Amino acid sequence: MKKIFLPAFALLIPSLYSAIEILDRVAVIVDDGLIMESQINSDFEEMTMRYDQQNIPKPADKELLEQVTERLIIEELQLQMADRAGIRISDSELNQTMGRVAANNQMELQDFIVSLEKEGTSYEDLREQIRKEMIIQRIQRGRVQSEIDITAKEFEAFLATDESLIELEPELLVKQILVKTFNEANLAIERINGGEDFSELAKEISISSNASTGGLMPPRKAADMPKLFSDAIDNKSVGYVSEPLESGAGFHVLKLEEKRGTFVRYEDQWFSRHILLMPSAIRSEEETERELKTIRQRVIDGESFESLAKEFSEDPGSSKLGGVLDWLGRGVLAPEFEETMISSEIGVLSEVFQTQFGFHFLEVMDKRNHDMTRELIEDQAYQVLYSRKYDEQLENTLRSMRAEAFVEFKDLD
DSSP states (O other): OOOOOOOGGGGGHHHHHHHOOOOOOEEEEETTEEEEHHHHHHHHHHHHHHHHHHTOOOOOHHHHHHHHHHHHHHHHHHHHHHHHHTOOOOHHHHHHHHHHHHHHTTSOHHHHHHHHHHTTOOHHHHHHHHHHHHHHHHHHHHHHGGGOOOOHHHHHHHHHHOGGGGGGSOEEEEEEEEESSHHHHHHHHHHHHTTOOHHHHHHHHOOSTTGGGTTBOOOEEGGGSOHHHHHHHTTOOTTOBOOOEEETTEEEEEEEEEEESTTOOEEEEEEEEEEEEOOBTTBOHHHHHHHHHHHHHHHHTTOOHHHHHHHHOOOTTTGGGTTEEEEEOTTSSOHHHHHHHHHSOBTOBOOOEEETTEEEEEEEEEEEEEEOHHHHHHHHHHHHHHHHHHHHHHHHHHHHHHHHSOEEEOOOO
16 A cells, blocks of 8 residues: 655644634624724723722623724714715824814823823834724714704804803993882983993982992893893893883893803904905916005095995905905904904095005004904804704715625624
């Protein structure tokens, strides 16, 4: 019988197979992607450690494992969607974000990296995790923002009913004059409009108990005032004097003396108009500047600024309005434009000047110190309402995404 000789390496096969160790396994198939067992175990350990560090009760291991797995499924679905949409986070953008993370920890980036390594955390792993989070945030905004609609009626109702917004309202310092008749109240208003001091007048004619202090009432929010007063004074500017207000005690005249609170802010604003001409391939900078100077001279000679702006200005936002830019504060316009606007006298045409957009001349028509309080509160309220609706819509979007996905759990036992 012929003896069979096997290659020497074949003799090693049984021992090699016996030494093989399974390093990782596919735990879940999610559409076109995979979630590995090691990912689930790593996140499970991290979540367990967080519960222990914060000394708060954690769910049963089975429940926590399900939560971790579902979170990874949702994350994988969003990353796949972002990949199909071509969403990328560049290294430079990620570097800037990592710099901000380090700064938030009051460290330079290099010191932050060293600190992470001392704690046993991989900087590269953290960097990639943050890249994932940035991608997911971007796809979420793209999917959710277009679904959010806040109507004017809904916003007004929210402003009127949401209790958290009451904390944003300023305290109002109000003075009052109380007299017996409507005619006395009207006469008091005439004297105030004529330049008399409100406090001195209150001491002279008011029959209120606070007459001796110039009619000064304790600072209160509008919501804490009698409705007669709050309806008259709320959302008014400092210095506002009310019409006569009738109550059981007589006729009141109120003056809003001061506002106090986190969102109380005043801003210098300018009401201006301008004409812009932009250089082009067929009109050089010198020609553009010369043409605009000719237009400016036509305004000086008596032609209508509004008509010339409609005819010649190349600013699409203002030309149809006769060059009017409405009320604007600092930090909104190009630096050269702002500097010229601020230094211009009301009603006087500026010289022709250049910005990144082209050549302009402007006229400041008015100036004011504007009370921004209400606008800031409404901005904050809008953000609160938007955030609530965003969270609700995001939850609905993620649920729909999960329900429509192909998900297969592998048996790892």
